[in-house]
Amino acid sequence: MTKDCSDSAVLSRRISSLALALTLPLLLNTALAQPQPDPLDTLKRINSNYNTLKDSCQEPDTGAARGLYYCSGVTLRMVNDGPFNPWDYSPYAIKIGATSYSWIRKDLSTRILIHPAGFILRTPTDAAALNLPVKEQGFTCIYAFDGGTGPERKWYGCGFFDSREPPRAAQGVMNNRNAALAYGTCAEAGVSTAEQWTQKYTGLMKGPIQYGQCSWNAEKPSDWKAMIRVHESRPNTTNKDPFAFSAQVNEFMLKNATATNDGSENMKYIDAFIYNVNSTQNFATRGDQAPPKPENGLNSARNFQKKLQARGYSVPILRLDFTKPAEQRFSYVAADQAIDLGAASGTQPPPLAAQYIASADWIKRYDPGTRKDEWSLSIVPTAAGRALPKEQIDAIYQQLFALKGADSNWRDNEKSVGSMRQQLSCVLVNYRNKTPWNLEPFRPALSDSETRAAGCNPVPR
Template sequence: MKKITTGFLSVTAWILSCTALSGVNAQEGIYIDSATWALRDSPRAKQPTWTLSIVPTAKGRSMGEQEFAQAFEELSRNHSQDWQWRVYDRGVMQQQFECHARYTKEKYDWNIEPFRPSVPDQAQLWAEGCNPIDQQSIDRLNQIAAGDESGSTLLVGMRLAENLTKRYYDTRDNCGTSNRPAFLCSGIIMRVVDRAKVNPVWNTSRTSQKEGHKGVSFSYMRTDTKFAALAWHNNSGIIFFPKLSAPAGKSNPEVLCAFPVDAYGWHRTDGPCDKPENSCRGKGITTGAQWLAHFRSPGAQHEKCGFDVSKNAKDNNPAADFMAIRDAMKLLGNDLFDQWNELVLYPWQQNTPETVPLEAFFYSGQGVEEARKNQTDFYNQAGRVIPIVRITLPASFDRRDPPGKVDKSEARFDFFAVDQAIIRGTAAPSARCANYFDSANWITRGTMVSLSVVPSACGRYVGDADLDNAIAELMHKHGLDSQWTTNDGGGMRAQLECVSRYARDFAQWNLEAFRPKLSSEETRLASCNPS
């Protein structure tokens, strides 16, 4: 059989030959058709949690109670060594499994989570929908979100980039109620910082602390509130956790007001936010269209109104006011697309790195050296490694690239080992494979440079739950190689995922660093070789 990199026809034929087996997980058996790990939102835990999603076989759905232990043993044999199970486990997976087998057997999939607590009996477990939770569970999840899950900067960084991407594409209108604006649970809250003016960068400027002018400028990025330039064309800064997913023990600086474009705060006589009578709602402006009409009136650009989105907002509907910002930006489209929006946050306590809700350092363009200094400063003061992510800003408001090509109208969030000043650890605890690759070497084929990897017997069956560990192994060994760093398109992980699914039996897998980061489906359609 030819290598996957030799052409579309050979790969297509190989995929078609496997179609009959596509619904079968070779590691499962009599009672379980498939079982896969996925991150799922947990409203009570206020953050995504690892869920083992189980699809039972027909026999599994009809089994009697005397078979429960045997069915769970089948599940445990195949997945109890997965790091998600071992890191989170509180010993109640079997209790949840039996609850689903007893009470929800007709449901398509059964979702069980290792972090959940034990309850006295099945009746109480069923009363909680087979998914109990207690404060100890929430505290443990908050510890993990704070970075205690693993000593691996590589794994934490890759998951961070995935979470940022997920929030970027989360276009909800609110976080459950009209007084909970979308920025509390979705999107990216980011602040550019010039180290020459504010150092350390997780502090605020002196101006923002002055009475009558208290407020710290941030921007908010989501696929429906995107922009092509960072504030004042700086190229590095910080990202805060959304309030509803911030780890325990972190401060929660309130978002006071928001503007669809830069607020020009130094021109504002009322301070960074308007007095109530001068706010948008005070002027009778409640929609994006009304704001844009006001903004385009003579002389209004330096006097543009802001929307009160604070918890004390007069109309008690800050979620709708925040969506007016989204609507105004959509109406602007490519007009002023190179101008950022602005959120004003209340200043937080200074020189307290342990409580600042810092999720990431970021850079764009040539800002990586500044980001590395920021990461090092934080590590020296707080003893924790906060990952650096690279943000590629969108080039246009509307998509102009065909399917299968990188969509340059969307922002990208990437984690690269070479960007980090500090890398700690190499893999998550209890990785399933002792090593995922027997060898990995750079080769040249014509003008193309590839990382030619030979998977180990265990690594050849890498699944979704193992993918982070597998790519971390490659990054640890080769992520700083010039062949990777000088032409990194961000697509190595997606290629590895693709070949591990569709070219599992090939003697070696060839990965190219220049290939772009696309979705799993787009990468598959490109025969695992997107360009």
């Protein structure tokens, strides 16, 4: 299981106009980037997904077979809280190129989670039905139990534990949208059934299951069925295999969307935050920088919820209770929420804000003033943004800050408070027809006249 906390620097990330128009949060007061489902409807869907034992899933338009996660069960990531976003990638996950999730359903006996709080990813089937962004690509493999994933397992955590690129001769042909990424070593090891898995990976003379086990292909329904049977075949375990028994989690690998710690691509797929009402335990994970300590899951979930709302998405916190009947596995309590979920009280969400930013990208370029390479935020405004009166500078600045203000390039390098806003105002007033607009966090915040005299590019004195 890969480490959960993350503080690596963000280097760069491309944001397309289409992604901005359809999926990224653009905050203006409390306006939302996408419609938010009623929290009680979300609760009903998630409980239904947990309890409905589907054995096949298909893409709605092509009919191509997909893994069971696509339309069934609950895909979750448990993560500890800290000075980072829960959806971002940890330093250890960056080394792997993928991040660990788990998949739970009524026919799995899982009752122990790696952390007390986390989030649920919306199933692609639900997202399509709700007209929300659909995550069609990214999941690679699933292990019946914690796979001890690390850089030793190539192909995004799915290879054999030998630091070598895994073979692909036995993968077969798939025609779904995720076929190029999905992979499993079980096929390469000649394992296609639960019985074959048990024969190969258990026994007193064999190595620990955590590192020895093969991975199941994320998009083969038969692999999912075998994974479930393997997981349920071990109601008990030994000291040699503390993570390989049915109360523990499986490990479901999702390829990172970037090579940095920036996991904001995942924000639009988050369905809910959750916390385990019966546990405050943080388990040790590979890549930990310090011993784990107990954590209040509700407090963490509330922090997660506020962080996501600040980026333009409001989703509920749900309780997860493995002691309740399966039909009540998840529950919604209004008092748990850290934000106002207007949909729960029947109010309508505010109208969408006008969009002023078409794209915003970090680039590194030579600056003649400092005579060295500096980080620059290269902005392409929309027509509405370019035409915005100078009196409405706050509107475009709020949207820009919502998009990029949490990035370390901005957060760590704006030494003069208000510098980025000052440059944006200067460009809007004096160079609105220029493309792109470039803002640099290292620049000092001066008066309007001084900034204008410097061509909107003042340098530290």
